[in-house]
Amino acid sequence: MDSAFRTLPPVHRLLDEPALATYIDVLGASAVKAVVNETLSGARRDIAAGTLPPIAYDALLERIAERLANEEAAGLMPVINGTGILLHTNLGRAPLAAEALAAIAAIGGSYSNLEFDLVNGSRGSRYARVSGLIEELTGCEDALVVNNCAAAVLLVLDTFAKARDVIVSRNQLVEIGGGFRLPEVVTRSGARLVEVGTTNRVYLRDFEDALTPTTALLMRSHASNYRIEGFVADVEPAEIAALGRRAGVRTLEDLGSGALIDLAPYGLPHERTVAEALADGIEVVTFSGDKLLGGPQAGIIAGKRDAIMHLRANPLLRALRVDKATLAALAATLRLYTEPDGVERIPLYAMLAVDVVTLRARADRILGDLGLGPLEARIVDTTASVGGGAAPLAPIASAGIAVRPPGHDPDAVAARLRRLRPPIVGRTKGGEFHLDLRAVSAADDSRIVAALRREFAS
Numbered sequence: 001m002d003s004a005f006r007t008l009p010p011v012h013r014l015l016d017e018p019a020l021a022t023y024i025d026v027l028g029a030s031a032v033k034a035v036v037n038e039t040l041s042g043a044r045r046d047i048a049a050g051t052l053p054p055i056a057y058d059a060l061l062e063r064i065a066e067r068l069a070n071e072e073a074a075g076l077m078p079v080i081n082g083t084g085i086l087l088h089t090n091l092g093r094a095p096l097a098a099e100a101l102a103a104i105a106a107i108g109g110s111y112s113n114l115e116f117d118l119v120n121g122s123r124g125s126r127y128a129r130v131s132g133l134i135e136e137l138t139g140c141e142d143a144l145v146v147n148n149c150a151a152a153v154l155l156v157l158d159t160f161a162k163a164r165d166v167i168v169s170r171n172q173l174v175e176i177g178g179g180f181r182l183p184e185v186v187t188r189s190g191a192r193l194v195e196v197g198t199t200n201r202v203y204l205r206d207f208e209d210a211l212t213p214t215t216a217l218l219m220r221s222h223a224s225n226y227r228i229e230g231f232v233a234d235v236e237p238a239e240i241a242a243l244g245r246r247a248g249v250r251t252l253e254d255l256g257s258g259a260l261i262d263l264a265p266y267g268l269p270h271e272r273t274v275a276e277a278l279a280d281g282i283e284v285v286t287f288s289g290d291k292l293l294g295g296p297q298a299g300i301i302a303g304k305r306d307a308i309m310h311l312r313a314n315p316l317l318r319a320l321r322v323d324k325a326t327l328a329a330l331a332a333t334l335r336l337y338t339e340p341d342g343v344e345r346i347p348l349y350a351m352l353a354v355d356v357v358t359l360r361a362r363a364d365r366i367l368g369d370l371g372l373g374p375l376e377a378r379i380v381d382t383t384a385s386v387g388g389g390a391a392p393l394a395p396i397a398s399a400g401i402a403v404r405p406p407g408h409d410p411d412a413v414a415a416r417l418r419r420l421r422p423p424i425v426g427r428t429k430g431g432e433f434h435l436d437l438r439a440v441s442a443a444d445d446s447r448i449v450a451a452l453r454r455e456f457a458s
């Protein structure tokens with residue numbers, strides 16, 4: 001058994017192996033050493049237990065390399081999004097505009113006047129700069145920014161509806177991705193959920209009948225990821241807003257996706273904008289920063305001055321507040337909406353604006369550069385979508401490439417492309433591997449060619 005222990009190589013020899021040394025740059029020397037040590041200890045335990053034959057050097061090396069690869073894959077890194085879903089929550093939703101990135105670099109890398117009034121030399125407001133822009137873009141009286149839209153809803157409920165009633169229509173008790181279920185959010189915030197109407201038909205009188213002295217809030221939620229069709233009746237938001245005013249009850253609309261502009265010019269169905277919700281008289285509107293706004297993760301609360309003042313005074317805000325990098329990126333993104341041709345500099349809108357003919361031409365060029373036969377790869381017309389709970393049902397004409405891996409299944413291709421750096425993420429469909437080019441930067445086309453060439457060469 002002693003000789004078996006002696007077959008195990010010393011740590012330094014393993015660390016000198018090029019296959020392991022490449023990980024030192026990404027993971028750091030101590031992390032690599034720790035994995036080597038752990039794997040060696042495991043091998044020593046196996047020998048001591050006498051259950052397995054002593055591991056061969058190459059097998060040991062492979063075992064360590066696999067563990068390091070898994071550890072590296074767990075790190076955060078850029079990914080090429082070939083799924084055709086523009087706001088893919090699992091892939092980080094909206095990529096930021098160059099202006100937003102520059103703002104993060106400028107503000108994040110130094111001290112700033114985040115909460116400092118340079119004119120008076122006194123404490124200033126963290127939110128004042130962005131709220132001005134949000135007012136200009138939505139017509140709200142005041143605004144507040146928190147960590148994400150879920151936090152925004154929570155703050156509103158905690159401020160106005162704790163231990164009181166929130167009336168929501170049954171056709172809006174949504175679950176969106178990532179564990180956000182409206183009934184649970186309402187309940188967890190300490191408010192009482194009062195459901196009115198039915199799944200398919202809701203009338204204003206349902207809301208009126210449910211009003212009691214303990215009613216705190218009439219709440220609407222955006223039906224962002226589902227549709228009820230057929231025998232339906234719904235209440236107009238403006239009617240809810242008017243009822244709220246008549247009854248002296250606050251109104252909240254959780255828009256979620258938060259469009260600031262009309263999406264019709266991008267060939268998408270009209271998506272209710274923040275300005276429209278406010279114009280309908282809704283007191284408080286909540287929406288995300290990283291959905292249709294195209295900015296960083298944030299939750300924006302726009303509304304009437306008096307309502308925002310109460311929200312600002314809630315101590316919970318301290319726990320939900322955004323950092324300087326987020327505020328810098330958000331302000332830079334919002335500023336683009338105020339500039340001529342600024343919206344096209346927001347990556348989401350640049351991607352939406354690309355003509356499908358251009359995408360087909362890119363797919364054609366990729367196929368040409370790949371030099372594969374028609375049985376191995378082809379151009380496909382695909383259907384992209386905005387995703388992220390924003391107009392997710394609306395198909396966007398798109399194009400990409402489909403590869404038919406000779407002899408091995410498309411899932412294997414998908415797995416291998418995920419192992420590339422940057423990883424390429426696509427979809428498997430009908431025995432093929434599909435890469436939709438709508439959310440792929442044209443600058444990445446050559447990377448895709450190189451990666452697929454290697455994949456098909458081997």
Ligand SMILES: *Cc1c(COP(=O)(O)O)cnc(C)c1O
Nearest residue numbers: 148149150222224256257288389
């Ligand atoms: C996406 C969404 C949320 C949650 O937004 P986050 O910014 O991810 O917290 C809440 N409500 C609706 C209607 C949404 O679509």
